[in-house]
Amino acid sequence: MTTLLEDTKRIAIARQLAEMKALQTLLIANDRVLINGISDDEIRQRLQKMLEQDEKNLGVLETVMVQYGVKGEIQKSVEQGLAAIQNQMESSRLTLFEKAFQQELLKHQQTMTGITVHKAAQVVGADVEAAIAPLHTINFESRAHQEQFKGILEILGVLELTGQEPDQGLWARVEDAVAALTGVVGSVVTRTDDEMIIRDVLLMDHTKSDILIAEILQSDDPEKVQEYFGQLYKDVSIHGLAEEQVVYPALRPYYSHTEEIVDQTDGVIALLDELKAADPTAPDFKAQIKRFRSALREHINQEERDAFPILRNNLSHEQQKQMASDFKAAKGRIQDPKEALNLQDLVSQRSSNDRYKGGFNPMNHATFWERVFQTKAMINWVEAIVFLVGDRFIRDALQTEPLMNPEYSQIFYGLVFIIGIAYWWVSQDITRNHDIVRFGILAQSSVFAVLAYHTLLGSLHPLYLLSGVLDLTFAILFIRFLSANASSPMLGKNL
Template identity: 65%
Template sequence: MVSTLDDTKRLSIATKLADMKALQNLLINNEQQFIQDCTDDEIRDRLQDMLKDDQKNLGILDTVIVQYGVKGEPKKTSQKMIEQVQELMEGSELTLFEKVQEHELLKHKQTMAGLLIHKAAQVVGADVEAAIAPLNTVNFENRAHQEQLKGILEILGVRELTGLQPQQGLWARVQDAVAALTGVVGSVVTRTDDEMTIRELLLMDHTKADTLFMEILSANDPQKIQEYFGQLYKDIKVHGMAEEQVVYPAVRPYYEHTQEIYAQTDEVMEMLDEIKAVDPASSEFKAKVEQLRTAVRTHINQEEKDIFPKLRDNFSHEQQKQMATEFKTAKSRLQEQMAASLTEQDS
């Protein structure tokens, strides 16, 4: 019987993502406090832009965590560090310069965490890379923020030490550094929305499923096959149930074959449970997975060919974003329920 327990590598990435979300909330709180405390209009404007980016990036982190599909909690040491820093930031012990200096270090910590997750995904599995793809935007913007913060620190530091203004040309240097960084990153384009549309989220799920099927069918190690199928099982189950709760009821008035889509989903769910009972080392396992892949691909093709245009033509961009939020919330709730159920089965 195939287990759906997460392996250590995937759980470690989930924990690091949870650390990033907790730290992202601290960064937002810090920037809100800086904006209140700062009297320099230009610095305030740059902090306002940074705050907007970080609020958007919190939404992107939420999306990555749900798409990843493995639940994690922040490490206790991370939570303790965040509480200590928050106490310092809210107190009067540090000057504004010192607080922003600490904030820049936190940005560096967040940047390195995002890059580490990206590198870890490359060695754990292609499906993990697919799930965390939006994290590239967060990583890029955190690195750009570091350059902006260096400029803010130069101004605040010179004023604090000398009472004088730093030399002119500072912001031009900062913008040159950000532009150079953009050139290094290349194809990364920052998002202007804090939420993807429902079609974008569904496409991410479809891509991840395709990747997991490829990993299962190309693997020869039963343990790796078990790991990949365990993730596929959870992803497709949660995806299908969330669609039945959010997407299909919304599109039903515009699509006459909605019941057919429901039936396809039920068939896939039954196939998943059937495969779960098969030994991944047996000769029939991959044959059944291949049958499942065909069924899932048929469902995806119909969804992308028929339902996606209905979503595009009958729902505004804002409505599609709202549906994405509801879909993500449903997936998160279902993931928690499934994790609790698996824990009970193993105890």
């Protein structure tokens, strides 16, 4: 039976990544402290740019940790040390120069830690090296920040000692140093601003799985085989579970073969369970791994060939980015031993999960609601134009009373036209502008009530009530939309 080893080297790297995340969070807090304390516009602008890059790099680091696939805990001593530094930075005990100097030291620490993790990954395995590749971005930008802090420290130090600014030309030297650094390492740095779409995240997982399988097939060390397979089992299982939570619901409305991909995922994880029970020293173990690779590659090929273009063509770039974020979050929840059930329990539960066995419900998908709002917008426009132009002729033909003064009716139908524009605006991004939807519910319900009153108790022709019934129908649909969005945020974010 294949034991799923938690290799100590992998755990050590995971712990180092957790500590890097804690340090990156401290760097962001320190950036804000320095921005608030410094009056020099040039320095403030540079610190603001650093803050933006540090916040982005925190997202990059979180992506690396999810892709790495092993959760690590920060050491208590490190946590206490960072807390002590934060207290110092937020206090008045240190001068601005001393605070900037402390930040430069922390930037150096983050750079060297990132480089060390990268070198350790080269020793542990190619799959680890692939997973932590985006760390190059953090390493590069932290190093560039150090060069800028040299200039900041020179200005603050001279001001503190003499009350005067240093000679001009300082920032030109800093820019030259950063440019030289870019020339040395920029070409080998994997630059990313954590703007990945779902395709990018899935491809990273696919690449890592290919690397792990290759490492298993190339290794003759049973212990290393167990280590690599343990990571492969976790990565592929978590990937499949996260896809079922995030990707497949988004794909289903546009792809008739979604069930086929779901079945492939089931088959791949079933093969993994069989391999978990196998002996890695058995003569046919690597042959079984090759069969697993064929099944996995069939699934990956169909996903990359069919699903990726469908998602790209039917979802906006922002929706694809949000789906990538939700996919990483789902993986993080499953990986976290504090919040998730045992992975094997989750895998076994998936077979009894009826999430994907029910019929297709269009109200669970954003496209349906986009069409609803667009349809109501066009109805408003048609009604407004027809009644603005021909209200008198329609009333004469139906021999019915006017609902309101003709001057007021022009204002009313002008508002109807404008509300139609608002509905179209909502359809462009159904995650926003829900106050317009709530106003629409109130307005349409009121129109129905007024028309029903004048039809039943007055002399208004019943044909006018059809417009009110239509408004009431859309009011009910809008209520259903708000309810669906509240109970399933994925509706607005991913679809």
